[in-house]
Amino acid sequence: MSLKSAKWLATKNSDEVVIVDCRYDLAQPAQAVRDYRQGHIPGAHFADLESDLCAPKGRHGGRHPLPSAIQFSALLSRLGWVEGKQLIAYDSEGSGAAHFWWLARYFGIEDVSVLQGGFQEWLNLGLPVSTDPPEIKPSPSPNLVPEPSLVATRDFVLEHLNNRVLIDSRSYERYTGFHEPIDPIAGRIPGAYHFDYKEVYNLPGEYRSVETLERHFSEIDPETDFPIVYCGSGVSACSNVLALSLIGVPALLYAGSFSDWISYADSPIERGDQAHGI
Structure with missing residues (x-):
């Protein structure tokens, strides 16, 4: 199932899931990381749209070119993801998390879901919020193959x-x-x-x-x-x-x-x- 509830996520731990905060702001790109630092789901890692989830801009490829397999693999390594852990993406309006979901599937990862209702639903339920970055436990870089x-x-x-x-x-x-x-x-x-x-x-x-x-x-x-x-x-x-x-x-x-x-x-x-x- 591509969608997971906040109640479900609240029962999981870092051995089961890797949570990715995908908030972004096209008008003010630096605002997203500021929002993350001001409060995020405990254990969530921040993934920056411009530097983590896109390749450098070129003549073609658009404003947000697809990252390479090496780039996305390096991100997953930094997040501590290994096979058997589920990736859970969230943001504040929907598309950032959906973009991460699509990228993961593009690189052959099926165990990825989006938090239904995003960060706001987490807040609505009165679930805890953290301002601390999670402990970084890098994992081996996975071998990713894009699905054209x-x-x-x-x-x-x-x-x-x-x-x-x-x-x-x-x-x-x-x-x-x-x-x-x-x-x-x-x-x-x-x-x-x-x-x-x-x-x-x-x-x-x-x-x-x-x-x-x-x-x-x-x-x-x-x-x-x-x-x-x-x-x-x-x-x-x-x-x-x-x-x-x-x-x-x-x-x-x-x-x-x-x-x-x-x-x-x-x-x-x-x-x-x-x-x-x-």
Whole structure:
């Protein structure tokens, strides 16, 4: 099961789980570690989006390029993860934890889950909070092999523009191109349908029920569509990928997403209104 409750996590110890705090703030990248230091789930390790969970930026690959197997292996070693321990990711709004979940699966780790309701649910239940960093007990670096079948490249997306469902996970304003606060070019990949990643949550980090998600994605055929999901840089799209997995729909992540797409001068771009969904 990809989601675990705060009550369940509160019964586990460091021999059973490795807890990863994946909070991030695109506008103020340094804020996340400050929030972690001000209070986190006891035993949780902080994983920085920019330095731990992404490769250095290049000409292509988007704003948050996929980390290498060596980089992600080094992180898991620093966290003290070994086979048999479950990885539990959490954040404050959902997508950071979903991104970690997707990365772990991309590198062949199945025993990974997201904390349902995130840090706020932990606080709501009155569970203890720590300001102390956990004791670091590095483990041997695992041998990780990426699973290319989970990711879509720019060329793959370009090749399948007319025969695969393409989901844009950004806000409607960014999807239409009416407002683009982050990337230098506004618009969307042609033919993409709009499913804002925030709509898979009841509250930030709290996924809707399977029945509600099935209605939300009802126009996607789990037997034939196998959607490609993207956002601005490949992070928030993971919320939709995880939500789709909860209802049995396999999806590919376009990891570089729109920021990678626009790094190619010949990438077509579409703008304007479009009805929600398919």
